[in-house]
Amino acid sequence: MTFSLAIVGRPNVGKSTLFNRLVGRRLALVDDQPGVTRDLREGAARLGDLSFTVIDTAGLEQVSDESLQGRMRQLTERAVDMADVCLFLVDARAGVTPTDEVFADILRRRADHVLLAANKAEGASADAGVYEAYGLGLGEPIRLSAEHGEGLNELYSALAPLAEVFADRAEQEAPETDVAVDADAADAPARVPTPDKPLQVAVVGRPNAGKSTLVNTILGEDRLLTGPEAGITRDAISVRLDWSGLPVRIFDTAGMRKKSRVQDKVEKLSVADALRAVRFAEVVVVLLDAAIPFEQQDLRIADLAEREGRAVVVAVNKWDVETDKQDKLRYLRAEFERLLPQLRGAPLVTVSAKTGRGLDRLRDAVEKASEVWNRRVPTAQLNRWLSEMVAAHPPPAPGGRRIKLRYMTQVKTRPPGFVVMCSHPDKMPESYTRYLVNGLREDFDMPGTPIRLTMRSQAAKNPYKGKKKATPSRLRKHLKSRPSDGRG
Numbered sequence: 234m235t236f237s238l239a240i241v242g243r244p245n246v247g248k249s250t251l252f253n254r255l256v257g258r259r260l261a262l263v264d265d266q267p268g269v270t271r272d273l274r275e276g277a278a279r280l281g282d283l284s285f286t287v288i289d290t291a292g293l294e295q296v297s298d299e300s301l302q303g304r305m306r307q308l309t310e311r312a313v314d315m316a317d318v319c320l321f322l323v324d325a326r327a328g329v330t331p332t333d334e335v336f337a338d339i340l341r342r343r344a345d346h347v348l349l350a351a352n353k354a355e356g357a358s359a360d361a362g363v364y365e366a367y368g369l370g371l372g373e374p375i376r377l378s379a380e381h382g383e384g385l386n387e388l389y390s391a392l393a394p395l396a397e398v399f400a401d402r403a404e405q406e407a408p409e410t411d412v413a414v415d416a417d418a419a420d421a422p423a424r425v426p427t428p429d430k431p432l433q434v435a436v437v438g439r440p441n442a443g444k445s446t447l448v449n450t451i452l453g454e455d456r457l458l459t460g461p462e463a464g465i466t467r468d469a470i471s472v473r474l475d476w477s478g479l480p481v482r483i484f485d486t487a488g489m490r491k492k493s494r495v496q497d498k499v500e501k502l503s504v505a506d507a508l509r510a511v512r513f514a515e516v517v518v519v520l521l522d523a524a525i526p527f528e529q530q531d532l533r534i535a536d537l538a539e540r541e542g543r544a545v546v547v548a549v550n551k552w553d554v555e556t557d558k559q560d561k562l563r564y565l566r567a568e569f570e571r572l573l574p575q576l577r578g579a580p581l582v583t584v585s586a587k588t589g590r591g592l593d594r595l596r597d598a599v600e601k602a603s604e605v606w607n608r609r610v611p612t613a614q615l616n617r618w619l620s621e622m623v624a625a626h627p628p629p630a631p632g633g634r635r636i637k638l639r640y641m642t643q644v645k646t647r648p649p650g651f652v653v654m655c656s657h658p659d660k661m662p663e664s665y666t667r668y669l670v671n672g673l674r675e676d677f678d679m680p681g682t683p684i685r686l687t688m689r690s691q692a693a694k695n696p697y698k699g700k701k702k703a704t705p706s707r708l709r710k711h712l713k714s715r716p717s718d719g720r721g
Contacts, residue, residue: 236399237286238278238392239316241340243332244291246324247352251379252289255280281389283396288316310343317399318392319344321371325351325362329369337369348391350375355383408433408515410542412647414609424607431473431480432603435514437538439530442520443550447586448485451476471510476596484510511537515647516544516602518595523551523561523583527568539575542648542683544602546580548595553585578674579681605682608649612642619653622672631660649673650685658688 240248256276278287313319321340323333340347349371351363355378366374375391377384409424426432436444452474471484511517517538521531526549538545547569555561562583569581580598584591619641628636639654651673655661670684 235283235285235396236317237288237315238318238320239288239290239313240320240322241290241313241336242322243324243330243336246322247377247379248322249289251320251322251352251377252276252287254379254382254385255287280385280392283389283392285392285396310339313340313343316344318346318348318395320348320350320388321369322350322352322377323362323366323369323374325354325359325366325376328362329365334369337371341370346395347371348375348388349373350377350384350388352377352379354378355381408513408647410647411645411650413645414643426480426603428473428475428480431482432599433482433484433513433515434518434599435484435510435516435543436518436520437511437534438520439522439528439534442522443586444520445485447520447548447550447584447592448472448483450586450589451483451592477593479596479600481599484514508537511541511543514543515606516546516599517541518546518548518599521547521549523549523555526565527572532572535573535576539683542685544606544648544682545576546582546595546598546602546681547576549581549583550586552583552591553588558583575683576681577671578679602681605679606648607646608677608679608682609646610643610649610677615641615643615651618672618676619669622669626668628655628665629660629662631657636661645685648683648685649679650687652687652689654689656690658690661688 240251242248252274255278257279274289276287276289278285319340321337323329337349349366349369351359351366351374353359354363354376359376363374363376375384375387377388424430436447438444452472471482473480473482475481476483519531519535519538521527535545535547549565552558566581569579570577573579580602582591582595582598584595619638623638628638630636634657636658637656639656641651641653643649643651653669666686666688670686673684673686674680
């Protein structure tokens with residue numbers, strides 16, 4: 234998905250009908266009664282060769298913020314702020330209303346890219362409403378009939394140039410992951426962050442762990458809003474800086490609570506935004522609260538970063554208020570090893586976002602994690618290591634037939650990915666794969682980074698396969714066909 238499209242407009246102009254048309258399914262409830270849609274609904278849309286996320290919103294109404302309709306309008310405005318493109322829908326049969334004019338003015342000020350569409354525009358009776366839409370000052374209206382599928386070609390023509398812009402943006406901002414390794418360039422240097430292409434770091438964690446305070450302290454200024462209340466940050470906000478000589482782009486994200494506790498629709502959007510920040514990061518800093526570390530949600534967040542293949546650094550905040558620091562640190566390390574074995578050896582750094590203590594160690598840990606994430610190991614060195622690992626602990630022999638590990642090579646970095654050619658890869662137990670992964674971490678100094686290890690089949694080549702069996706009759710024919718050497 235290269236961009237997001239929010240469909241906005243007054244109640245009952247056909248937003249949900251168009252949403253269903255774009256996603257190809259009846260996901261949104263549709264009725265002639267206005268105000269059916271209350272929550273935001275996202276879907277994966279396709280229009281020709283374009284793939285994007287479409288958001289169905291509640292109808293815009295001029296009401297007080299305290300009322301239900303007011304809260305629905307606030308939610309729609311939130312979607313406008315987050316979406317890349319807004320499609321403002323008006324009813325061509327009803328014509329342009331004063332409410333349309335008010336919200337057109339709001340969209341001009343709040344949205345970077347606004348497309349205007351006149352829906353229910355089938356037939357000549359809608360011509361007057363289409364012409365009125367020109368007066369909104371949002372450009373030429375796209376003539377649509379969401380119910381009958383008319384005008385989608387014109388919508389495609391309007392979205393295609395924007396899709397190219399967002400595709401270029403996504404390509405520039407997205408980190409390179411699963412980079413193929415050239416065997417001849419195994420010792421090539423890893424990518425060095427530059428001001429044009431900085432190291433992308435996401436700070437994630439539960440609400441009120443101190444993420445915004447940490448980013449402000451790193452920046453040296455109060456750029457982000459902070460306070461004692463949980464859930465102040467709602468956007469995944471990114472800022473660029475030079476962090477003691479290391480160019481970084483750092484994302485401050487919304488706190489992620491347990492899914493069952495996330496009731497507010499704005500918070501759901503915020504969590505989705507935080508998840509996108511993890512996917513756009515190279516290094517993920519999981520920030521814990523020293524008073525209540527390793528809650529279930531902390532473990533889920535760290536596991537998410539590992540599954541996404543990102544380098545992980547665990548930072549324990551509010552360390553300045555701890556009294557028995559040594560005992561607490563021993564406890565944290567033991568719990569880390571027990572609860573997150575998939576991140577064995579990842580850096581565990583204690584910091585105080587409020588006082589700034591420990592931030593130099595955090596910066597070094599982030600840089601080290603990035604280096605390990607980019608690490609390459611020569612094939613010859615890997616195979617010597619594999620022979621030693623097999624000699625120390627041979628693979629199992631399911632059904633009496635031992636699994637043979639033939640050779641190993643690194644195929645990717647970011648994160649490091651390895652392939653082992655072996656017999657019967659489907660019978661290789663998970664425990665032996667973990668044994669090899671842990672050995673890679675320890676012997677090649679790759680602590681904490683996700684390691685992908687794949688077993689592939691490569692049967693031993695039989696030199697006699699496909700050749701005819703030598704029977705006595707074939708042997709006699711062969712001898713008769715040979716020329717005589719005159720020795721009888």
